[in-house]
Structures are given as C-alpha cells and as structure tokens.
Amino acid sequence: MPRASLGEFEQLVLLAVLRLRDGAFAPDVSLLLEREAGRGVSRGALYSSLSRLEEKGMLAVSVQAGDDTRGGYRKRRFEVTPAGVAALRNARDAWDRLAAGLDDVFREAG
Amino acid sequence: MPRASLGEFEQLVLLAVLRLRDGAFAPDVSLLLEREAGRGVSRGALYSSLSRLEEKGMLAVSVQAGDDTRGGYRKRRFEVTPAGVAALRNARDAWDRLAAGLDDVFREAG
C-alpha cells in the first residue's frame, strides 16, 4: 500500500510538474529538476515516480497523439491534482512547523 | 551505499533534533515529531533513521550513563553536525527553487 505522504523525490517531481503549469511532459520535468535541484535524474527514477504519483491520484495524465515537431510519438502530459497540491502543502507545513525558530541555524555563512 | 541527500523522514528527524537544541533524546524527538508533524512515529522508523543519519555523519551521538530520574538506562544524546545542517539546507534550497513562483497555488482556501 502506498503511503499517504510523499517521498523526497516525489515531492520534487510534483513540484516540477506544478511549475511547468499547464501540462508538463516528462523530459521537461527532468530538465527542470536537473536545473533547479541540481540533481541528475535517470529515466527510471523519473518515470517510476511519475507513475506512482499517478496511482496515488496526485497526478492526472492525458495521452497525446504524436504530432510534435520531431519525434511524433505518444507523449504523456502530466498535471497535478488538488490532492497533489494538498499533499505538497502538508509536506511543506510539517517542515515549516518543525523548522520554526531555526532561522539562525540556517542562515548563510557555513 | 547511503545516499548523499536525505529521505523525507530523515529530514524531519534531523529537523526535530535540531529543534531540541543541545542534545536530544530519542523519545523527545518522537514526541516533537508527533506534535509538530502530526505523524505517528514507530520505534522502528525513528531509531533506524537515527542510526542511518549517524552513519552518514549528520548526527553526532554521545552515550549517557544511566543517571536519569527513572529508568536509569544508557541513553543516546543526538546532535546535528555541520554536515547535517548543510544537507538540510540543500534540501530546503532545492524545494524553494522549485517552488519559486508557486505561492498562488499554495495559498490557503483549498
């Protein structure tokens, strides 16, 4: 049984999809993740997270017929569901509550 | 081989230890987690995370001879190392960078 809360990578993936606003494709997510999170993403990691997130009802997927510039292949377009947003919000809130009063610790310098 | 980045639960545990400032004991961490993250914590989950974090060099542990009020048992006192703080900071930064511009999405209401 999947967990209610999101794993670390799942959070980032969900966030990236959200950032891509209306309908993200997997490769874009990968690129964004690499750029903003400074973290290499393998196909396996990405697609399995995406699928799991879909199963959990946090991502809605719509398949697209191949009519793109080049590849022209069935592509999957992802969109975060309200449940996904809620889960993300929960994760962030838990972090914030726990991190309350720790600003000094995190402040630069290190 | 452990990973460089922290898992979701590991982050929360580290944060809780940090919050307890000078030397936290496992049960306190558990309590804090339950209170602030609204999440039940089983012994297994907690202690294995704590140990892993220690192996990764993100927590420093000092054993305490039994001289406490009641049980009088060897207790372990945890403290977050600079590496731990750095890892936490990285995690938070990745989140923030990815969440940039999504304030509207997270804002209440939903």
Added chain:
DNA sequence: CCCGCGTGTCTGTAATGTAGACTTGTATAC
C-alpha cells in the same frame, strides 16, 4: 520476586529511489 515503565535493539517487510538496457516511431544522412 514479579510487574510495569522507559529506552533501546532486532527482524522482517513494504514502499521509494536509481541505473541502465531495451523498444518503437520518426527523421536525417548517405
């Protein structure tokens, strides 16, 4: 003594994270 409580350790298993090979359709180069 035996019991319960507080603190930890251990075993086992499920979910999550990762790498990389394999597939399929299209396009570009010869």
Added chain:
DNA sequence: GTATACAAGTCTACATTACAGACACGCGGG
C-alpha cells in the same frame, strides 16, 4: 531505402529508506 541518430517510454533488477511490532534490559515499587 538502409543505416544512424533521436526522442519518448517501458521494463527489469536492485539498493536504500520507511515502518511495524516483537524482544531485551535495568530499575523502582508492591
């Protein structure tokens, strides 16, 4: 028009992380 290179995905296999609950141990009280 066959070989090559891409692009987007699927699949297999395995490592790490997350959990639950049983078991162990020391001490105080009855």
